[in-house]
Amino acid sequence: MHDKTLAELARSLDAGEFSSHELTQHLLGRIDRLDGELNSFITVTFDQALATADAADKTRAAGKAGPLTGLPLALKDIFCTRDVRTTAGSRMLDNFVSPYDATVVEKLATAGTVSLGKTNMDEFAMGSSNENSHYGPVKNPWDLAAVPGGSSGGSAAAVAAGLVPAAIGTDTGGSIRQPAAFCGITGLKPTYGRVSRYGMIAYASSLDQAGPMARTAEDCALLLSAMAGHDLRDSTCVARGVPDYTEELDTPLAGLKIGLPREYFGDGLDPQVETAVRDAIKVFESLGASVREVSLPHTHYAIPAYYVIAPAEASSNLSRFDGVRFGHRCDAPVDLIDLYKRSRAEGFGDEVKRRILIGTHTLSEGFFDAYYKKAQQVRRLIRQDFLDAFEEVDVLMGPASPTPAFDLGANKDPVSMYLQDIYTIAVNLAGIPGMSVPAGFAGRRPVGLQILGSHFTEARLLNVAHQFQQATDWHRQRPAFAEENA
Amino acid sequence: MALEHADVQRAAHLARLGLNDEDATRYVDDLGRILEMVDMLQALDTEGVAPLAHPLDVTQRLRADEVTEGDQRERFQRCAPAVENGLYLVPRVVE
Amino acid sequence: MQWETVIGLEVHVQLATRSKIFSGASTAFGAEPNTQACAVDLGLPGVLPVLNEAAVAMAVKFGLAIHAEIPEVSVFDRKNYFYPDLPKGYQTSQMYQPIVGAGVVEITLEDGTTKPIRVHHAHLEEDAGKSLHEDYHGMTGVDLNRAGTPLLEIVSEPDMRSAKEAAAYLKAIHSIVTYLGISDGNMAEGSMRCDVNVSVRPKGQKAFGTRAEIKNVNSFRFVERAIAYEVERQIELLEDDGVVIQETRLFDPDRDETRSMRTKEEANDYRYFPCPDLLPVVLDQAYIDHLRDNLPELPADKRARFESELGLSAYDASVLSATREMADYFEEVKDVCGDAKQAANWVQGELAGALNREGLAIVDSPVSARQLGELIARVIDDTINGKAAKQVFQALWNGQGAKADDIIDAQGLKQVTDTGAIEAMIDQVIADSPAQVAQYRDAEPEKRGKMIGYFVGQVMKASRGTANPQQVNQLLKQKLDAFC
Known part of the structure; x- marks a missing residue:
């Protein structure tokens, strides 16, 4: 059961091979047995999951099942879930039981999905390895010595380990695509504004976007169709119709124009990753696509621009965690300043503090123009690079990350950790959609192929990824960890 | 732009983050290197480039002036660390 | 030495929307603490703001009323600071691209002359909650019902030269916003609040002196008193070879003085930056034109009409046009009795006196405009004399009859002319x-x-x-x- 994709599970449920209750029970059992080692969940909602599965089974019995009814998934612990603890991976919210549901959570519940729980993540989505979680690091099911990537590391690891067929992540600078690549699954960061951010705990508001993480592009299409769409509660969520993203999956790729950004194949790219990515591109050529080199000349300014914009927004977004209305509050504050300073010093971890300090500093008087305004100007240039490239080609392809998953504890230096996101970060600055698709291995560790499109071309990206998955079986590989001996 | 100990202390105070001296020293080093990386931006000529605040060129949608939210105080204050008589409590504020 | 006072005002006007500027919670005054603070107002993790259309329309109407430029694009910024009544740790405001540009407010002085006061700009922002300092075991209580109430902050140029001018300006703003119906203007409930920037300079000097900002000046009377005190303080300082420090001071109405809000912290650094949760507000010309076409007659126009068409004195015209309620009442009395001067005398005399004695607003008057107009008509046609008219007025006030004629008959007050x-x-x-x-x-x-x-x-x-x-x-x- 746990090897199947969402689409396959839906067919099995339809055929009566097993019930949603049985499926949920089976997966909860696997979580119980395997997640002690993996640490991909922060909170597992056993009782609620079974109750939801039972309701889904009734819906199905009544002939009212939709494409996602009764299908299990997990939510990154950054989505507010009513009456369920929502921590964002932080001690600050260790005791926070959300009084309301995020829009994405509501939409997925309306679609009939069954949430098994909340997955581990880098604190407030700040990190690329899931080592910044208050709840401890997550291991990569392909190699327990390796990180799963981040910040949606728990979501990626849980799917890769067969604990759940799909999970919802968020991506601010690569936090869906990089862990998807590291864990050998398929992940999609939609266009900024495609999915509501309401109820998604904000890291960097102008960059954050939620998206699906699953085994296949088809599953991502099913999930995105349910998640996307206008939300009156989010001003930045666009009023634009949501297509059925599964409809175009089977369109042949003949004539597809693929661009390879020169800057994505330069220094620092692991040779095994490069080989896997170039082999994947050959597959596309065999499917009738043409390939040409393009340039995104401002690529190397993306990380510096990001590390001005994201921490600036974060420093402001995280001010609400002040020990007054929710979240951690220090013991016996002597005065207001003490309440603030100790609650926040105790509640936030190291990387979060680093980014708050950077953001506060760069926004402060005398620095704003040199940092924030400059970064926003560069942001425009970076977006323009992509717009120019998409005048010439339909999609861009390259590696999702310069290396495969690295060892737990290997990247101690924050700056070298930041540089890991070289291929993913510009995408968030430009607001365009991007995917990572399994494309081979470097040793035991998976390699992800990144596919990028212009704004609102999710259907095309999913089609391209799906056609690749029809021609390859990287996405069907399972880590040994997922095989239970019991 | 070199970062000094006082800059970090100032940012920490503005951000209401308690830092001891040891933390501060470590952050001076970390933040200094991050800013050094960020300073790469200064090399780029952006004369005449308009800042981009949002990735999409869309404008604010307006909400009809209707009261849609009722009283949920009891629910919202369940996650509050200190309340009394419906008020959130904080150490005495002197004006 | 002769000194000249220079004054600029920042007036915060709570807009009379039903719901808050960025959420669907009610703005009604006086509810139980925190029962009107929704998830967005509380700044719960993950919540987002969506802008209220009525707040935008009200701000634009104000701009049109003061003949201000309405920019096509305005932008919301975050003003970052920590305070218990500020749930998100930032106030959403407009720093760089406000919704209303430069305009002019005409003030009327006591001698009936007018003076234009320039408005630098007006911007939209959200109000903060309230800290209640009653003792909760040595703690302060925070009520966030007010958090997110829309405010229009109207920033004047330093064009006022006396406390009287400042008070007249505040009254002019009050009458514009109440005429427009964009605020109830209730200063006692904090619907209109004012920060005053005051400096003095030797008469004839071009450069401004160092100014002090006085916070918490929340009535017309306090504005005059706070300025009077502050001007005296600054002149005394300067004449003793002292210097005025640029600082924020608090007006204490009980002691009738301003005092420094001493803070041990360094100057604030609000780290303004564009709010990433809100998009640029773009107003098209048709929308602005529609609002302009539907503006009511404004106090300055009304005052001019009262003088030119009704022949009232400048003083009467200014008093009777001061608030929309007053003007509406007066105009109805005038229409019913047919004599503007008599109507003006009665409204400002007998009626105003009675209202004052009982501390009532004109909208709460027990004598309606129609009743008063009918009464005056009986004076004009000599049915009753002035003395009897006062008796009838008192009877109407006391609810002893619905119409003046009934009371005249019942009490036999018809004038004997035989x-x-x-x-x-x-x-x-x-x-x-x-x-x-x-x-x-x-x-x-x-x-x-x-x-x-x-x-x-x-x-x-x-x-x-x-x-x-x-x-x-x-x-x-x-x-x-x-x-x-």
């Missing part, structure tokens, strides 16, 4: 007052005018106030002079 009847009463009074008649006769002629008052009083008393006083006077004089 000469025969009046003569009969006069003859009776003269017959009953031989001593007074003798005194009158013996008095020097120029003193008799005063002495006639006694007889008038007696006749009016005999008529229970209904005799026409002019007739009584005239007939009495004839009859008494006959004795001389």
Whole structure:
């Protein structure tokens, strides 16, 4: 059961091979047995999951099942879930039981999905390895010595380990695509504004976007169709119709124009990753696509621009965690300043503090123009690079990350950790959609192929990824960890 | 732009983050290197480039002036660390 | 040395929207603490703001009323600082691209002259909650009901030169916003609050002196008092070779003084940056034109019309146009009785006096504009005299009748103008007052005018106030002079 994709599970449920209750029970059992080692969940909602599965089974019995009814998934612990603890991976919210549901959570519940729980993540989505979680690091099911990537590391690891067929992540600078690549699954960061951010705990508001993480592009299409769409509660969520993203999956790729950004194949790219990515591109050529080199000349300014914009927004977004209305509050504050300073010093971890300090500093008087305004100007240039490239080609392809998953504890230096996101970060600055698709291995560790499109071309990206998955079986590989001996 | 100990202390105070001296020293080093990386931006000529605040060129949608939210105080204050008589409590504020 | 005072005002006006600027919670005043603070107002993790259309429309109307430029694009910024009444740790405001550009407010001084005061800009922002300092075990309580109430902050240029001008400006803003119906203007409930920037400079000097900002000046009276105190303080300082420090001061109405808000912290650094949760607000010309076409008559226009069309004095016109309620009441009285001057006298005299005594606003007057107008009409057509009219007014006020005519009938107040009847009463009074008649006769002629008052009083008393006083006077004089 746990090897199947969402689409396959839906067919099995339809055929009566097993019930949603049985499926949920089976997966909860696997979580119980395997997640002690993996640490991909922060909170597992056993009782609620079974109750939801039972309701889904009734819906199905009544002939009212939709494409996602009764299908299990997990939510990154950054989505507010009513009456369920929502921590964002932080001690600050260790005791926070959300009084309301995020829009994405509501939409997925309306679609009939069954949430098994909340997955581990880098604190407030700040990190690329899931080592910044208050709840401890997550291991990569392909190699327990390796990180799963981040910040949606728990979501990626849980799917890769067969604990759940799909999970919802968020991506601010690569936090869906990089862990998807590291864990050998398929992940999609939609266009900024495609999915509501309401109820998604904000890291960097102008960059954050939620998206699906699953085994296949088809599953991502099913999930995105349910998640996307206008939300009156989010001003930045666009009023634009949501297509059925599964409809175009089977369109042949003949004539597809693929661009390879020169800057994505330069220094620092692991040779095994490069080989896997170039082999994947050959597959596309065999499917009738043409390939040409393009340039995104401002690529190397993306990380510096990001590390001005994201921490600036974060420093402001995280001010609400002040020990007054929710979240951690220090013991016996002597005065207001003490309440603030100790609650926040105790509640936030190291990387979060680093980014708050950077953001506060760069926004402060005398620095704003040199940092924030400059970064926003560069942001425009970076977006323009992509717009120019998409005048010439339909999609861009390259590696999702310069290396495969690295060892737990290997990247101690924050700056070298930041540089890991070289291929993913510009995408968030430009607001365009991007995917990572399994494309081979470097040793035991998976390699992800990144596919990028212009704004609102999710259907095309999913089609391209799906056609690749029809021609390859990287996405069907399972880590040994997922095989239970019991 | 070199970062000094006082800059970090100032940012920490503005951000209401308690830092001891040891933390501060470590952050001076970390933040200094991050800013050094960020300073790469200064090399780029952006004369005449308009800042981009949002990735999409869309404008604010307006909400009809209707009261849609009722009283949920009891629910919202369940996650509050200190309340009394419906008020959130904080150490005495002197004006 | 001669000193000149320079004053600029920042007026915060709570807009009269039903719901908050960025959420669907109610803005009603006086609810139980935190029952009108929704998830967005509380800044719960993950919540997002969506802008209220009515707040935008109200801000634009204000801009149009002061002939301001309305920029096509305005942008919300975050002003970052920590305070318990500021749930998100930032206030969403407009720092760089406000919704209303430069405009002008005309103020009327006590002598009836007017002066233009320039408005630098007006911007939208959210109000903060309230800290309640009653003792909760040595703690402060925070009520966030007010958090997120829309505010229009109106920033003037430093164009005012006296406390009186500042008060007149505040009154002008008050009447514009109440005329537009964009605020209830209730200063006691904090719907309008004011920060005052004050500096002094030697008369003739071009450069401004160092200014102090006085916070918490929340009534027309306090504005005058706070400025008067502050000006005196600054002049004293300067004349003693001291210097004025640029600082924020708090007005204490109980002690009638301003004092420094000493903070041990360094100057604030608000780290303004564009709010990434809100997009640029773009207003198209058709929308602005629609709002302009539907603006009500504004106080300055109304005042001018009261003078030119109704022939009121500058003073009367200014008082009667000060608030929309006052103007509406006056105009209805005038329409019913048909005489603007009489209507003006009654509204500012008898009615204003009664309202003042009972501390009532004109909208709560027990005598409606129609009732008052009908009463005045009976004075004009000589049905009753002025004295009886006051009696009828009092009866209307006390709810002793619904219409002036009913009261006049019931109390028999119709004026007696029949000469025969009046003569009969006069003859009776003269017959009953031989001593007074003798005194009158013996008095020097120029003193008799005063002495006639006694007889008038007696006749009016005999008529229970209904005799026409002019007739009584005239007939009495004839009859008494006959004795001389």
